Amino acid sequence: SNSTRTEMFVHPLSNPGAAGICPEMLEVAEEASRAGDFNLAVEIYSSQLADLQQPDRGLCLRKADSLSRAGRISEALDSYCTAASLGKLRPEELQLLVETIARTLREKELGIHATVNGSNKSSSGEDGFQNSGECEDDEALDLFSCHLCKCLLHEPTTVECGHTFCKRCTDDDSVTNCVHCKQNLSRKEGLPNGRRINVVLSGLLDKLFATESKARKLWIEGEDSWKKQNLLDALEKYNGAVDLGKTLHLEMQNFSQRNLALLKLVLRMIIYCADDGEIRQTTAACGGRSVPAELLDSGDLECSLCMRLFYEPVATPCGHTFCLKCLERCLDHNPNCPLCKENLSEYLASRGYNKTLLMEEVLQRYLGDELAERKKIHEEEMKELSNLNQEVPIFVCTMAFPTIPCPLHVFEPRYRLMIRRSMETGTKQFGMCIADELKGFADYGCMLQVRDVKFFPDGRSVVDTIGVSRFKVLSHGQRDGYNTAKIEYLEDKKVEGEELTELLKLHDSVYDQANGWFTSLKDNMKSQILSHFGHLPSKDPDPQASPSGPAWSWWLLAVLPLENRAQLTILAMTSLKDRLIAIRRVLIFVTRKRPR
Template sequence: METRVEMFMHPLSNSGAAGICPEMLEVAEEVNRAGDYSLAAEIYTSQLADLQHPDRGLCLRKADCLTQAGRISEALDSYCTAASLGKLRPEELPLLVDTIARTLREKELGFPGPGGESSSEEEGLESDGECGDDDEALDLFSCRLCKCLLHEPTTVECGHTFCKICLDDEAITECVQCKKQFNEKKDGLPNDRRLDVVLSGLLGKLFATESKARKFWIEGQVLRGEKNHPEALEKYNAAVHLAPSIGRLLCQRAELHVEMRNFSLAVQDASSLCRIKPHWTKAHSLKATALSEAGRNDEALQEYLMCVALKPNWTKVKLQAQKVLSEVFSSVFENGNMPTPLHPLQGGVASRLIKPPASLMSLRPEAKKPGSSSQDSEFSVSKGSPVDDSSSRLSPPEGSTKSLAEVLAALPAPPGGVKRKHSGEGPSAGTNHPSKLLRSDVAGSSQAVSVCGGRTFPAELLDSGDMECPLCMRLFYEPVATPCGHTFCLKCLERCLDHKSNCPLCKENLSEYLATRGYNKTLLMEEVLQRYLGDELADRKTIHEEERKELSNLNQEVPVFVCTMAFPTIPCPLHVFEPRYRLMIRRSMETGTKQFGMCIADELKGFADYGCMLEVRDVKFFPDGRSVVDTIGVSRFKVLSHGQRDGYPTAKIEYLEDKKVEGEELVEILKMHDAVYEQANNWFTSLKDNMKSQILSHFGHLPSNDPDPLASPSGPAWSWWLLAVLPLENRAQLTILAMTSLKDRLIAIRRVLIFVTRRRPR
């Protein structure tokens, strides 16, 4: 408090200073610092009484003390005395502005003081008053950049949707929702983003009127930016005619009126805006600016005080309020005019905040005319207030100046009250309630679906047929928007891109999109489906899950890659480029099995009757859709029936396991196992270095001898490694792969080793 008192300490003038007691002034300052403002005011009063001529600085000190004590009417008396001695400067009036605004804030708006908890009405208000709770609450169909209904909705890489014109802003480099950086612009040119065709059609259907208004609105914004104000105003007028209750739209038209110096029209728009959003500080600030530019400072002051009441920390508007208040004080004493008394507005805000200053009552040159009124057409009084109809019907004479007390008497009542009648209108005249300004896109609809933020649309307009994938002709499941603006189910799109890197609808090249594989779901579309077509989406999900369950059954319908021989435990790298196998690999990954069968080709059946299951360890995709798949053999199988699904082979299979043996047969197999392993190791060791290097780079080292060769259903790993590297034809390898007897397999391997050893050149 000490700092605040010293900050606003007014200097004493030389005239009359001789009669001032410095000791009493020090006492007054000390008392003021202690917070006893009334006592300080009494000391200043006694000091002034001893002077032959009033001292301006002392009057201001007294006025500040009275203001801090809450005795505003007496403070005004003292401020008026100081003003009569010299023009009040804006920097001399912060305490008066703060106190009036705080009283209005606490008693009329119901907001807590600066130290209290923030009220729900204040949530979202920014310190500059430009943002926050400035318009309708954001709903599903609002752009998170401009806070308005999406216009030309454009879905970006991350799956979020914004207005196209908002994304064209060079300052927008990342998604405001997920903070993901947008793709860099090429050669300094803007990204060629296309509007989302499905969402654009949906918005135009559900919100036809507002969408049309939004189109006019944006056209007006563009023209305004080009300084073509007359044509911009035409567009704004067309938009407001269609959607008169959109706060931001009214705000922009009011700003345009100010730029065109149509201040009366700007005041009208700002007044409508204040009725729609009574707690939006920018609305009151805009109205105050328009009133001030029109030279209606007394009315502008009311709006500036409301701004300070709504947002006490908004320094810019607080300084403006002080400036206008200074001008209002000055206007009271211009040309020798004396202030007129406060009009006794029963039930109004001023009558509860201040009482008429005695000096104003005594200084008026003539009695108040019985028909005069200080009421302002844009403000309201509390419901049921006994307003004198005779005074409300008559307006002040043209060119007359309202007194400061009358200005304060016209402070706005709490938002939500009955609108005050315009001066000159009858007592029954009034302003339409804001709710009457709201228009529905379709009148008389039997049932409306409510959207957060006040938007509604007839339920019958939302048809699941508008949300069908053009490829599978079913409801979108995991909808994805391509860079060209078309939407498909994720799996449908991937299948199309397996065959050709072009959009299935417009044929635009999507090679870059395919290379990045940025298949992020369109989150707005997903939310619309979940919120408004929940039952249909649940049915669609059930179908998808059933298909996925069927695909993950590795017995009834196993996908088969017809290519080469594969063996258990042995790596098998694959280069996948055919569309059917792209789909097969992707499905094996999506279902979570990460497995598929590998068989060699068969001229009659398509593929052999025996094969090996492979498990995917890693997949690397190339920009053109090709991929390199790192797999390893898992288990052997026998084909029971051959089939096909979506272009790739499938099979019903049964898994193969080695027969269990015991007793003497087991002892014999163990001896044979060790002998054949030794024979295999000797053969590999005897190979030339270049051959060994090739084998090692592709298959790795020969696995170690297995102490329990029958523990695995497929037998020891080294035997499959040896079959993979031995120079055998596929049919011979297939025969050994199909054996379920480890003994028979060892015998076959031994014969092959003897054969290749004999044929090896010496």
């Protein structure tokens, strides 16, 4: 409990004879205080102050003391501020505030519930300290506040899910999940180099909120000195922080009992540092900081790889930021950070490219027009990449046929990019051609549809594709290192009447011949074909139903021991009759050639 001296101490009035002061009412207020009804005392002092032309300094201090005793710390600070504006405060005038805070802290530490005016309130309750500075409601926090400590981000670090916090907050062992999205965060032992500061965001905060950033840094240094019991250095740092006069959050709830002496010093320091008798309160910035528009320059948010405004910005574990697409292209060639050369193999393996949400929000909110322009450029590029008539990406590798699976092992950087783009644009298609010494790739090929992509930790992938349709190359081109082509799709010319009767007869005869050849193969050869291509597809009732003709003919072409050039000639034919005759010739040849 408070000492009798403190309880009975009443601040003298500056002007006891002023019109509006009622000595009887003040007597009632003192009586209420002695009885422990501090809220009644507050009401009386408030009504007395309202009746005065000029506020009375002593009356303000009496009201402030009563508010302190009632546990209404934030209101008490307002009242002490008013008194300070009427005349510089002396340390002894804050005796009651300091002792109330000290008692509340002791109770908070011991988990005691203090009884205020007969009603039970936790010592950290709604009228306790936390309201003197901390934003209770996360919604009230602005973009640049850390949602763990509720203060301006200091040494911001972006975690795996894309959310950003102060580095020192995430270094706390008790923080195991993201408070925003609840994703599990990597343990410290899983981060050999620890969490890194997000370089771009750190620079941005220092630029936009220079004074507050500096004050926050000093405050944290003060806290560190405090923990090391280096009290004089702590005092100096706190002094510097308060001197900068920016909104800071005095984390009183973390002060433990053994540091109460320093708490008194801090409060005194706040008074001594006050300019012209005005106390600068230490409160968190709830509800939003204003961003000086003239300080925010799109050049601060530029990707160092494409030299354009960030689009889908992602932060690497080493703290550098790039556009998602730019980073992916760099990692196709080399698993190191493009800026600091730190190895990013694990990051590449996890493919955890989550966008830095704070950066996205800053771009949308403060550089909306520039971002819209950047998005437009990106969408135009995507549209261009999606046009499979104008410019088809060409994979130069092997023969591919309609309806036939074509598994690919992709390791070259240019093809990694090509496959990724075919997935991103949603076309999931590209052309396959064999190489040509003169032109780079052949004049005919087959479109492949991606069915599945499996990525390896080092960025290589196995792509499961299937042949879709044939095409003729009209012109050869290049884009970002890979080949492209302007194409036209090939379709078989349909026949009718007598020609159709002839075609059906030929179709059935070649099918039976093919079936005979496959059946006569040695078991090991047969099982090899089956494991790669499956069984010979059944005969089509209408061989002209598909623009590419019957599936079995492509299966046969894929498994027959034929050179690529010969296969290409047959692929290019748009007459099913000619194709069947060519296949029959090959079948006759391989049947004769086989040793009896």
